[in-house]
Every structure is written in C-alpha cells, then in structure tokens.
Amino acid sequence: MSVQLWTWILVGITFTLYFGIAIWARAGSTKEFYVAGGGVSPLANGMATAADWMSAASFISMAGIISFAGYDGSVYLMGWTGGYVLLALLLAPYLRKFGKFTVPDFIGDRYYSNTARTVAVICALIVSFTYVAGQMRGVGIVFSQFLQVDINIGVIIGMAVVLVFAFLGGMKGITYTQVAQYCVLIFAFMVPAIFISFQMTGNPIPQIGMGAKLEGGAFLLDKLDALHTQLGFNEYTSGTKSTWDVFAITLALMAGTAGLPHVIVRFFTVPKVKDARKSAGLALLFIAILYTTAPAIAVFARTNLIETVDNKAYKEIPQWFKNWEDTGLIAWADKNSDGKIQYVAGSALEGKKPAFTDARGANGERLISNANNSSNELYVDRDIMVLANPEIANLPNWVIALVAAGGLAAALSTAAGLLLVISTSISHDLIKKQIKPDISEKGELMAARIAILFAIIIAGIFGIYPPGFVAAVVALAFGLAAASFFPAIILGIFDKRMNSKGAIAGMIVGITLMLFYMIRYKTGLIGVMDARPASEWWFGTSPEGFGTIAMIVNIIVSVVVSRMTSPPPESVQEMVESIRIPSGAGEAGSH
Amino acid sequence: MSEKQKNATAYWKENLKYLIILLSIWFLVSYGAGILFREALNEIRLGGFKLGFWFAQQGSIYVFVILIFVYVRLMNKLDKKYGYDE
Numbered sequence: 001m002s003v004q005l006w007t008w009i010l011v012g013i014t015f016t017l018y019f020g021i022a023i024w025a026r027a028g029s030t031k032e033f034y035v036a037g038g039g040v041s042p043l044a045n046g047m048a049t050a051a052d053w054m055s056a057a058s059f060i061s062m063a064g065i066i067s068f069a070g071y072d073g074s075v076y077l078m079g080w081t082g083g084y085v086l087l088a089l090l091l092a093p094y095l096r097k098f099g100k101f102t103v104p105d106f107i108g109d110r111y112y113s114n115t116a117r118t119v120a121v122i123c124a125l126i127v128s129f130t131y132v133a134g135q136m137r138g139v140g141i142v143f144s145q146f147l148q149v150d151i152n153i154g155v156i157i158g159m160a161v162v163l164v165f166a167f168l169g170g171m172k173g174i175t176y177t178q179v180a181q182y183c184v185l186i187f188a189f190m191v192p193a194i195f196i197s198f199q200m201t202g203n204p205i206p207q208i209g210m211g212a213k214l215e216g217g218a219f220l221l222d223k224l225d226a227l228h229t230q231l232g233f234n235e236y237t238s239g240t241k242s243t244w245d246v247f248a249i250t251l252a253l254m255a256g257t258a259g260l261p262h263v264i265v266r267f268f269t270v271p272k273v274k275d276a277r278k279s280a281g282l283a284l285l286f287i288a289i290l291y292t293t294a295p296a297i298a299v300f301a302r303t304n305l306i307e308t309v310d311n312k313a314y315k316e317i318p319q320w321f322k323n324w325e326d327t328g329l330i331a332w333a334d335k336n337s338d339g340k341i342q343y344v345a346g347s348a349l350e351g352k353k354p355a356f357t358d359a360r361g362a363n364g365e366r367l368i369s370n371a372n373n374s375s376n377e378l379y380v381d382r383d384i385m386v387l388a389n390p391e392i393a394n395l396p397n398w399v400i401a402l403v404a405a406g407g408l409a410a411a412l413s414t415a416a417g418l419l420l421v422i423s424t425s426i427s428h429d430l431i432k433k434q435i436k437p438d439i440s441e442k443g444e445l446m447a448a449r450i451a452i453l454f455a456i457i458i459a460g461i462f463g464i465y466p467p468g469f470v471a472a473v474v475a476l477a478f479g480l481a482a483a484s485f486f487p488a489i490i491l492g493i494f495d496k497r498m499n500s501k502g503a504i505a506g507m508i509v510g511i512t513l514m515l516f517y518m519i520r521y522k523t524g525l526i527g528v529m530d531a532r533p534a535s536e537w538w539f540g541t542s543p544e545g546f547g548t549i550a551m552i553v554n555i556i557v558s559v560v561v562s563r564m565t566s567p568p569p570e571s572v573q574e575m576v577e578s579i580r581i582p583s584g585a586g587e588a589g590s591h
Numbered sequence: 592m593s594e595k596q597k598n599a600t601a602y603w604k605e606n607l608k609y610l611i612i613l614l615s616i617w618f619l620v621s622y623g624a625g626i627l628f629r630e631a632l633n634e635i636r637l638g639g640f641k642l643g644f645w646f647a648q649q650g651s652i653y654v655f656v657i658l659i660f661v662y663v664r665l666m667n668k669l670d671k672k673y674g675y676d677e
Binding site: 066071073074077078081082084085088089090093207210211212213219220221222237243246247250251272274277278280281284285288291292295577580581582583584 | 599602603606610613614617621622625626627633637638639640641644645647648649651652653655656658659660662663666667670674675676677
C-alpha cells in the first residue's frame, strides 16, 4: 500500500477514536469543564499532561533542531524536562491543596487583590496566545503535508477538530482525548527510532544505540564528530553557544515550563495532594521517553544525512531527496558544476529560504536564484529531520504514515489544552470573578464555550496570517512565563511575608522588561525599529535566555517592595499555612 | 503555639530540608555536570559518550525522573509521620 493510503487509514482510525472519546466524556458542569471534575487518576493525568506538553514542536522540530545544533540543543532537553522537577517539588502539591480552578485564582486570592488577579489574567493571555499561535501554524503544516492540502485549509481543519473536543468536553473531554493522543504520539515516535537504531548500531534501544559502535567498530558519536570537523562544522558534541547563555536559556526554559498556565492547571484535576505529586512524576516519565529518544534520533539522522548526500552525484541520490526538494524544504545549487553535492559548514544561500525559479538545472535539480558564493551547496530545512528520517532509513510505508498520525496528535493535544486555558481565563477569571459574579453555573459554562470559540477563531487567524514574529515569539513564551508567574507563585507559597504590592510590582516589572528585551533584540517593532544585533545583548544573554534575568529582577523587586509595605492580612497568612499541609485538599473548585 | 501549629511547623521544616537536598542534586546534574563542568567531564568516557555531553542530553533527564519519584516516596512517609496522609 502507498504512504498516502496508509496515512488516510491511520489518521482516520485515530481521529475516530478522539471524537468517540470527546462525545463519551461530555462536560455537564463548570467543574467538569475547567478541571475534569477533579477526579482524574494520576496515571491518566500524567499521560494527558505529557500529551498537552509535547507539541508539534517537540514532536517534529526538536530532534531536527538538536540534529543541527548538537550540544547546543541540550538547552531544550534539560530545560523542558527539568522544569517538571520544579513543578513537582515547588508548585503542584501546594496549588492542588489550594484547590481552585486557575492560576489567576491563586494569585488573586493569595494576594487578596483584584488588581493582582487582573495582572495575572493578562499575563496568562499573553503567554497562552504567543504559544498557541505557533501551534495552529504547526497543525496547518502537518495537515497540509500529509493530506496534501493547502496549508490554510490545514489550519481550518485543525480548528474544526479542536473545536469539537474542546467545546463539548472542556477539560474532561480534552484530558481523556489527550490520553489517547499520548499513546499514538509516543508509539509513532518510538517505532522509527527503534528501527533506525537497530539498523545503524545493532542495538534496538535508541538511548543506548546513540552511544554504541557502528559496524566498522568506531563509536557513532566519534564518527559524527569526525564528519563534522572534516566538513568544517563545530564538533557535534561541543556546540557554539557561550556557557553563560546555555545556562541562562536552560534556566528560563525550566522556570517557564513550571510557570505555564496550561501545564499548572493540569494538577487541579487530580483528587488529592498526594496524587498531584505522583502525577507530576508520571508526566515527566512519559515525557522523558520522547526527550531521551530525540537526541538519539538527532544523531542518527545527522549521520545518515551527511553520509547519504555529501559528495554524492545528484543523479544517484535517493528519491526522498527529490521529494523534499519538490516541497521546497531541500535545495541544491551546483556551484562548482561537478554534478556532486558538496555539504560543508556555512549557509548556501543569500537570505534564509531558497528562492526557486521554475527552471531545472543540468542534473534535473530545481534551480534557485539566491545561491551565494560559499562552497556549501546544500540547504536543508531543520523540520524535515523527523519527518524524512523514516524515508532516509528506508523504513516501510506504514511507519512513515504513523509519523503523520503522531505529529497530528501532538499538535492537536497541545492546541486544545492551551485554548481551554484561554477560555477559562475569560469566562472564570474575568466574567465570573470580576464582571458578573452572580452569573449562574449554566451561564458561566455558556460563556466558557463562547470564549473557546473566539479563542479558536483568533488562533486560527494567527495560523493563517502568521505575523512574521510568531515563530520567533513561541520560544519566548517561556521567558514571559518565567518573568511573570513563576516568582509570584513560588513567593506566594514559600514567603509568607510576601504581599500584594510586592507581587504586583514584581510581575509588572518582570513581564515588561522581558517584552522590552524581546522586542528590542528579537522581533523589532514593525515600521519603528529593527531588532538590534547580538553584539549589543546585555551580558551576552540571548533573548531566549533573558527570562532568567527578568525573573531575578522580578524576585528582587517583589521582595524589596513587600518589605517596605505592610504585611499581608492574618487570613492570608493562615491560608499560606494551610496550603503547606497536604491533608484536607477537598475537591477542586469547592468554594 | 498550639500542638497543631507545632506539628505543622515541624512538618514544613522537614519538607524544606528535603527540597534543599533534592534541588541541589537537580542543579548539580544539569547546570553542574551538563553545563558548567562539562569540559572537564568530557575527558571521561561512558561507552561512546563523552560524560558531560551524556549528562546534558541523557543523564540529567533520567536523574530528574528519579528525583520526583524519590520526592513522592519521602513525602508520603512524611505525611504519615505527621498524620497528614489520607
């Protein structure tokens, strides 16, 4: 059977499953809608959290990024897993004991102030929208690649699918769909990795195969380092970023992970404090399966790519190379007219993307008009490494189709979780808590569903007309979360003396500083200024790592301001004492 | 201070002690072994891996998972000791 047919079959089966679950797990109350009724088992919650967490970026892009960045890619591996340790030890149990629906709920009550709540809602919306915009684009790309439709139609299909399960089931529907999506995506990620590991090293476990010997007797990583040096790249295992920047980015990603509202809200769904701790552990275990396999895939794919293309005649290159060339994700310019592909360090192009002309060259390759005069002749888009990997390794068609189903599961589960947080922020934190406190439960549920509809439409528009800065901004959502929520929540639990003025000042200074740095050094402001160059970074900190500095500034401002103003009221201090003790958590939302 | 409060304060102190120990390990394997001291550790080999590189891309993640489960066990015991389990 062809790849196309297999793709339709596998995507069809998995989608039927997701819809079935969404209909079975319809939400009847706001409690079911916001936190799945608080009755999800730690195991199911762990899987759902893992699926929620692992987006199209984790599934498709991460291994590709590591493949090209080598050691530098470690920031994502450590940053996006280490954050769960912070979450499990410093946040999840206490927030579960607190027992409300959302992060702004906690901030609002702990800091006894509607201003604090509003600041938190605004931060939650900024963080979630920057994150979800990238996801919808990812959904569109995956649909368009595998179902061979236009990217915008892909986005619209994705919107419709997310709408059904988020709209019907709320958190309950999303949670159980995500359990299914986790199973699909991890299976789809592992199968090709195991095949390739076995093919290259004789060991089926990718985590071990990565450090094993090749047939010739040399270690795989040594061989890859040697290939890199020979072609003029930095050694794969060394990287190029400064130690400080690696440190700062890793810390910003960790604190950001622990401060992302759509991740935190997960721990409101389990019955007890004990379960919140356990499900954080299980979530990380499920995530770790993918995150320890990704660097192995990166090494296999990188080695395979170099060996398959470097100094090989274009006419003898395998079919997958030409297929991806047709989609524009690979480009080759025969600069020295020898008919062979030279792949060495440095960009092959003027600008970032190849500009294809309609003509074909002497060897049948697609000609590009923006080749530069470096000796590198090859452009490869990083995103194809996971998608093309099974083809590069000559795996059966069903495996290639499986990767499609997995990519869709990853993209949809994350988008659904984020959209729910956005709608909850609006219906619960804004309407119920501030604008119209006497709203009935039915009315609030209706408001939540309307909010989700609007959130999906806005996210879809971002997906179809991506502002140029979206891709750049997604990675920065972590910096924003680290600079705003993370300190406010931690201090709220561990510093009884922290008061509303301190926390509000800290959050505002933190997020403003981060936004400023991001605009100044990463995105620029359209029509006003361009982004400033890396040579002007503060202390050599990249915008991705700046969340660490903004977070430290937030903490300092919070502590100083709180010590200069009056302590929080007695009732709040009692509340802090009560969340530090695990017993008597009750059900989430019983207020 | 009432008995109840004393109990709560003692529980919180032990909890903080665990947090400090576990988070020190968390810091050492990732920021220590994987970033700050990786050059030195890279001199040591673990099969085909340079040790610093292994910590950055594999080892730290394994330790993270173990840390959380150790924490779960410790806290469950602590809850029992102070009568907070349910």
